[in-house]
Amino acid sequence: RKEVEQDPGPFNVPEGATVAFNxxxxxxxxxxxxxxxxxxxxxxxLLMSVYSSGNEDGRFTAQLNRASQYISLLIRDxxxxxxxxxxxxxxxxxxRALTFGSGTRLQVQP
Amino acid sequence: xxxxxxxxxxxxTETGTPVxxxxxxxxxxxxxxxxxxxxxxxxxxxxxxxxxxxxxKGEVSDGxxxxxxxxxxxLLTLExxxxxxxxxxxxxxxETGQGYNEQFFGPGTRLTVL
Numbered sequence: 001r002k003e004v005e006q007d008p009g010p011f012n013v014p015e016g017a018t019v020a021f022n023x024x025x026x027x028x029x030x031x032x033x034x035x036x037x038x039x040x041x042x043x044x045x046l047l048m049s050v051y052s053s054g055n056e057d058g059r060f061t062a063q064l065n066r067a068s069q070y071i072s073l074l075i076r077d078x079x080x081x082x083x084x085x086x087x088x089x090x091x092x093x094x095x096r097a098l099t100f101g102s103g104t105r106l107q108v109q110p
Numbered sequence: 111x112x113x114x115x116x117x118x119x120x121x122x123t124e125t126g127t128p129v130x131x132x133x134x135x136x137x138x139x140x141x142x143x144x145x146x147x148x149x150x151x152x153x154x155x156x157x158x159x160x161x162x163x164x165x166x167k168g169e170v171s172d173g174x175x176x177x178x179x180x181x182x183x184x185l186l187t188l189e190x191x192x193x194x195x196x197x198x199x200x201x202x203x204x205e206t207g208q209g210y211n212e213q214f215f216g217p218g219t220r221l222t223v224l
Contacts, residue, residue, distance in 0.1 A: 004152070031209065032209050032210050034210075042217070042218075043200055043215035043216060043217050043218055044153070044200070044215050045215070046212050046213075046214075049210050049212075087152065087153075091209070096141060096143075096158055096160065096166075096207030097143055097145075097155040097158055097168060097207075098153075098155075098213060100145075100152035100153040100154075101152055102150055102151060102152040103152060
């Protein structure tokens with residue numbers, strides 16, 4: 001079983017739609033949580049960190065459920081420019097490096 | 111954007127040859143990392159460094175070695191390249207290895223081993 005699991009998609013949504021991604025992690029020692037965005041053939045870039053209280057950044061809302069060990073990302077009012085792969089990332093206590101999910105691909109259509 | 115460059119950006123080589131990839135940063139960050147990205151696997155850590163001459167293995171370190179003689183440079187060497195090492199290699203940096211400290215990624219190197 002992978003340490004971080006995501007639905008690979010693709011999620012095909014029209015502009016203006018709301019879309020949600022979920023991610024589950026298997027190790028309860030996971031300490032820090034992130035969503036990274038990766039455009040085709042580009043490097044991953046941090047989209048947002050995910051805190052226990054949940055957090056929002058414009059059209060993006062991230063939630064963390066430690067009891068069920070899942071993380072979610074909600075994108076409202078989708079734009080064409082949101083088309084990308086979204087990577088769920090966790091960091092385990094005592095580890096320096098990140099553990100990545102395989103990513104969920106989003107395609108926003110006009 | 112964080113000042114991270116990788117060289118070469120693309121390389122095609124033959125099985126059995128040694129290959130060295132370079133990561134260079136201008137941010138003076140302490141931590142540097144090498145990941146590989148393959149379809150269906152996400153990014154996986156190969157090696158990382160927590161200071162000059164201080165390195166440690168990641169989850170897929172077999173067949174790879176690293177060196178860091180200066181803060182700004184982190185080299186990844188494939189001692190004898192194999193076709194299974196065909197991948198996209200990303201370097202990353204971070205100020206600390208703690209908690210929510212962000213990792214910034216370089217543009218990647220596409221390596222093909224024939």
